[in-house]
Amino acid sequence: MSAAGSLPVPDPAASFEAHVEWARATPVEGFDLTPIDDRCVEDPLPWDYLVLARELVGSGRGPVLDLGTGGGEAFSSLAPLPEGSAATEGWPPNVPVARRRLEPLGVDVRQVGSSKGEGLMLPFLDGRFAVVLDRHEEFEATEVLRVLEPGGVFITQQVDSRDGIRVNTALGADLPWDPDDVTIEGVTAELAEAGFVIDVAREHVGTRHFHDLSSLLWYLKVIAWQVPEIASLSPEAVARFEAPLRALHMHFAAGNEFVDEAPRFLVVARKPF
Template structure:
């Protein structure tokens, strides 16, 4: 059967048109259409430990504030930044009633805060300037980040014949070097390549819509034949696996 005659396949491709806002993957995650192997660490558990002893904290790249809103009780001063403009009003609506100051930013190298204003900076899956993070942290302050490494889901690009992941050169060693050279002591580092499993092709095209930097300017029509081949594999095997790339760093400002 050709893909043009496969109604189910074509219906799954329509999921690329589903709306996506904030950082909410419930359309495919809560419904169990995609699943990830657990990490050996919990970013949130570590973050909450530091929040409990903090007086002033910043959450970098808060998205729509989905995660930060669940990390209460907050310290006296809580700020959040977000660089993706459509997320800013969503984050403000969710976080400002909780006492969080939400700031839109455009440049990691110029954060809208004074020197040494925070004792905790959290960063989950957001870019950062180690120089600027060090500037806004007090001596002895904590920087906790979980990053998406440059090899993340490279199997998707390979399978579809797409260009390499945009940030393919982002590695744990590169991040550590940047922090060490900008006044940080590394307290903890971990790295893992967990499996991410897709149970239908619609979940994959939705994922690529949301993670728009995985394949720049992704449109299903451009990769239609490769997607159909993968769809047939999922029909046969029940799922398709790719490896993610995650690393965690806990650093202390010297």
């Protein structure tokens, strides 16, 4: 498999340099992981977020807001979308990608602030939406409650903050977040305190399997906040982590995979009438 505009995918036992070159040359668009989808594999979830979201979008409830839409990949797959639907995105490179994909579907795409406090404020009027979707985006419960109409539904699939621990440990890089920061207990408590009624709360203890060095490097290029020092894949960035990267490459070349933690949880909540 090769990605459009990229080099052929190197064999796991190809040279270290070939894997670095592939990861550098393969373009990133939004959060689309297709170029590595057969070499970076996560355990299947016991629920299907997109099926649940599609049911809500097609329920006739009214306008839908997608928080942290990325490049609009998932939200666009739910079309046709109700009139008045909107999306937010805080990662500047993704905003034009999302607009190209979503504006033809009638979606108002808003760039939100990238700072923690500013980015959680939603630039919409009170009670504008019937449904708010959130797959892996940070949110402020009181803001979500504010923009939902009475009886509106909030569905969120979140990445538990233990995600990525093993990759960062293998590279000798600290996690840029507290591994106890995002948990199902904390999120449900925050939503309940804001005034939501919790209908569903499910947890999944999953793993992510990398099959070669280039898939791991490209993943860290897409998920740039996990190890910010290496995300550019510049010669200097790779040199900084060269020893642990070469050790990982030898691990892959010997026919092994690297398994990281990928825990997830799902919460569905309602704004009371």
